[in-house]
Amino acid sequence: MDLFLGIDVGSVSTNLVLIDYEGELYLRPLYLRTQGQPITAVQQGLVLLKEQLTSEDRIRGVGTTGSARSLAGVLVGADIVKNEITSHAVAALHKVPGVRTVLEIGGQDSKIIVLRDGIVVDFAMNTVCAAGTGSFLDQQANRLNLSIENFGEVALQAENPVRIAGRCTVFAESDMIHKQQMGHSLSDIVAGLCDALVRNYLNNIGKGKEINPPVVFQGGVAANAGMRTAFEKALETEIIIPQHFDVMGAYGAAMLARDQTSEQGRETRFRGFKVSSQDFQNCSFICQKCPNACEVIEIKQGKELLARWGDRCGRWSVTETEAGCVPV
Amino acid sequence: MKIGIPRALLYYYYYPLWREFFTQLGLEVVLSPTTNKGILDAGIKNTLSEVCLPVKVFYGHVSALADKVDYLFVPRINRVEPKAYICPKFMGLPDMLKARLQQMPPFIDTAVDAGMDGNPVQCWVDCFQEVGSKFTHNHQLVNSSIAAAFRTQQEFQRRLTGGMLIPDALENDCVPEVAATSQQNYTLRIGLLGHPYNLYDAYISMNLIHKLQSMGSFVVTPESLSVDEIEDEARKLPKRLFWTLGKRMIGSALNFYASKELDGLIYLTSFGCGPESLVEELVARWAKQQGNLPYLMITIDEHTGEAGMVTRLEAFTEMIKRRQKHENHLSSHGEPLHSG
Amino acid sequence: MKITYPHMGNLYIVVRALLTTLGLDVVLPPPTSRRTVELGVRYSPEFACFPFKLNLGNYLEARELGADTILMAGGVGPCRFGYYAEVQRQILSDLGSEMDMVVLEPPDVSYKELKEKIRHLVGDISWWKVIKAIRLAWYKARAIDAVEEKLLYLRPRVYEPYLLERYYHRALHEIDALSHRRAVQGAVRDFIKKVGSMPQRSGEFLRVGLVGEIFTILEPTANYDLEKRLGLLGVEVTRSIWLSIWINEHLFGGLLRVSNECRDDHHLAPPYLNSFVGGHGKETVGCTVGFAQRNYDGVIQVAPFTCMPEIVAHSVLPAVSKDYGIPVLTFYLDEQSGEAGIQTRLEAFVDLIAAHSHDQKGGMLSGSVFGN
DSSP states (O other): OEEEEEEEEOSSEEEEEEEOTTSOEEEEEEEEEOTTOHHHHHHHHHHHHHHHOOTTOEEEEEEEESTTHHHHHHHHTOSEEOOHHHHHHHHHHHHSTTOOEEEEEOSSOEEEEEEETTEEEEEEEEOSOOTTSHHHHHHHHHHTTOOHHHHHHHHHTOSSOOOOOOSSHHHHHHHHHHHHHTTOOHHHHHHHHHHHHHHHHHHHTTTTOOOOSSEEEESGGGGOHHHHHHHHHHHTSOEEOOTTGGGHHHHHHHHHHHHHHHHHTOOOOOOOGGGGGSOEEEEEEEOOSSTTOOEEEEEEETTEEEEEEOOSSSHHHHOOSSOOSOOO | OEEEEOSSTTHHHHHHHHHHHHHHTTOEEEEOOOOOHHHHHHHHHHSOTTSOHHHHHHHHHHHHHTTTOSEEEOOEEEESBTTBBSOHHHHHHHHHHHHHOOSOOOEEOOEEEOTTTOOTTHHHHHHHHHHHHHHOSOHHHHHHHHHHHHHHHHHHHHHHHTTOOHHHHTGGGOOGGGOOOOOOSOSEEEEEEEOHHHHSOTTTTTTHHHHHHHTTEEEEOGGGSOHHHHHHHHTTSSSOOSBHHHHHHHHHHHHHHHHTOOSEEEEEEETTOHHHHHHHHHHHHHHHHTTOOOEEEEEEOTTOOHHHHHHHHHHHHHHHHHHHHTTTTSOTTSOOOOOO | OEEEOOOOTTHHHHHHHHHHHTTOEEOOOOOOOHHHHHHHHHHSOTTSOHHHHHHHHHHHHHHHTTOOEEEEEOOOSSSGGGGHHHHHHHHHHHTTOOOEEEEEOTTSOSHHHHHHHHHHHHOSOOHHHHHHHHHHHHHHHHHHHHHHHHHHHHTTTBSOHHHHHHHHHHHHHHHHHOOSHHHHHHHHHHHHHHHHTSOBOOSOOEEEEEEEOHHHHHOTTTTTTHHHHHHHTTEEEEESOOHHHHHHHHTSTTOSOOOOTTTTGGGGOTTTOOSOOSTTHHHHHHHHHHHHHTTOSEEEEEEETTOHHHHHHHHHHHHHHHHHTOOEEEEEESTTOOHHHHHHHHHHHHHHHHHHHHOGGGOOOSOOOOOO
């Protein structure tokens, strides 16, 4: 079968998705921890995918997205490298064709996308503060001795959610501790936390946005029933959580790869599954050529330089003769 | 006919003037309630995050009046004295409100501008004459209303220079939360700087004045100084400050420093206030030169928690008391306290 | 005496021409770098605006190179820029790094005052020499703008963007080094000829207008190379503010006729913004309307974090965006801004305006586009 691969390499997780021409999911999506090693995560993902493919299956296009989209794109030979806002919007549109609002909360960042007639007309994202994101919820669940899977269920049992103040993680956490010390019940605190995160989300990145239904909630945090309820309460509308809510970025990247290759009738640039066993080195160095002291990132496969970026002037991005990293 | 006045921003300096003018003109003045959770939330909802807290609060008060009045008084305040502004946000305020709030009663957004060579009285006279003509063709009524308004404002200012704090001086429409307790049994004399809409809005300042008083502090604010006293000191700056409130803060600080009567100085600023980011820096640096006058800067925004503020105030007053007890043993050049 | 001044994009070339022609010994701060940012941030008030911090970093680095005098502009408010020098002087003094600060204070900037300040710096000098210095500086400002206008046009078009950047930097270097008007203009002609013959893509390109606070627009370190990033994404950028236009308006009192696409745009600010609000707040709103009327695909506003005039402008831009159906993206930038976040927002914005321009019937229903 002809397949299209979408890879979303974020700071917390790396997701791989295969779809067919119709945009239907092929095999189960893969969900790996990035653990600060995007190259290894992508390689592992490819190994796991290949094991499940038959000799009939062909990869016809690859798209990458997420914060390490450029790196992943170079590594696998992507046909399209796309920012995560567009990727998420494309996936949401495929799952819920009339969608007008996408709420996305992932491991370390969150975004809102406003669509009208299938077109993105407005967006905002928050990467500065992790207060409303999955990492923070993980951390707080941990602190409260709850598994993150149970967290949402506990929130649903709340009778009087407490009000938790604070815009940043540190303050929210200290206020939460304060509320615990005052003797509020666990479920009220957990629900209060969900309310606070939703309030901060809507007051920060959701501010001034016309949030109209249908509203789709995706990203890892959408698994949390407490957050879904808090959004429903705050927005007074039904919140749709698509089936594969936690891999929507990769899904969108796969769709974009399909469009890119089939529209232009182009052969894919995919370097093949052999990528997973090849030896890549990525390293960075501080360029000393001027006081900008850019941090240049370099990707090599064996001795071959695949790409460099991070320099403001462009000298490293194009020069292949100069030695960049000193091999360790 | 009802005209709404938001209980925010320059309300704290000019309310008696405004109220008297409109009342004399025959309008019913409706004041928004004291700041509360709902008002703050409405303000936050309708403004950009980057906007400073007092302007957010102002939006909230405007929303609170929207369906209660026929007109809203939101003058465009450029300059209330020659060659000095409040800040850009005051100049753009009516436009900012219009762009963000829908279904509002008509705004009376006449400009107040003392220009380069006007004066602090004439700018209001000009404004009122224009405003008055929107409501009546009776020039005499407008003029007599203006005269009455200034008499009321003078009485208000007399109360201030007599030692009253703004909320007490506004007594007829007082803000009960911060109504001063008697300032007699105190052990410390603490100077308190800050824009009036931060200091005297008990909700957003979290009752700072009252808290200090209950900790045994006599609170001295810029309002206890006459305009001349403030101006005389502010004039000593190498370059004249072009912000009215900033000039007031600096002039007051220099007065406080010169009088050498303070045990400590607190500067209450709001997050995102442009002029304060520079003015406060100078005040803090000069505090250090005053034999390390104990100094505390408190920045408030919509996320400030009350517990944190109490902790800071307690630590600050405790530190001063302990420092005084051991005055002789303590180097006067110890580490200054700078807390944010 | 060794004189220095803060960086703002390529302004250093213009001021260097002025001061060296007057016979002054110029010590240029090293180009604004990460170290400059660190130094400036360390000694500046936390909530001072980004240009303040970068200025201070420039002074401290210039001082290390032996500078003892600072030339700086002042102002009459309400924008904070007008009071920078006073606070910076106090900070330098507290650091034990006192430097003589010569501040040009508008609206008193006139030839007379300029001459007095110059006399303070160089002693008696003939009028003729002053005029000659100003003329050379002016031609250099015009030359830089001519080069950059071409650069902005070509960035999305050329197949070898990095080669273009190299030609650009070489041209700047030449303009800086030359000391005669004809030679300066020759350098511009050479640049335009050379880059004009580079292989180019044809067709329609997305057009984005850049509005906002002048320092952030003109200083690539402050805007995180926004123009270049957009160029590489295939976008033709038009600035609302140019160095020579600013010099003409603020130092020459608009004496010279200089054509500029956005020159009269500030008249378009009402009804959205009806008052001067300091800085370039009114221009930001007016130029956004102007770009919309000239059928640009989008507008990007840049400003330092906590910039008062731009916050006022930003507050009313949703109304402009809605009325004209033009997407607007705002960036508040300072030392805390993350490059990855900026890049992602830009890419998403470019996708957005591309989709928008292909599907006019979709329209802008939601009003503005504000990436936080």
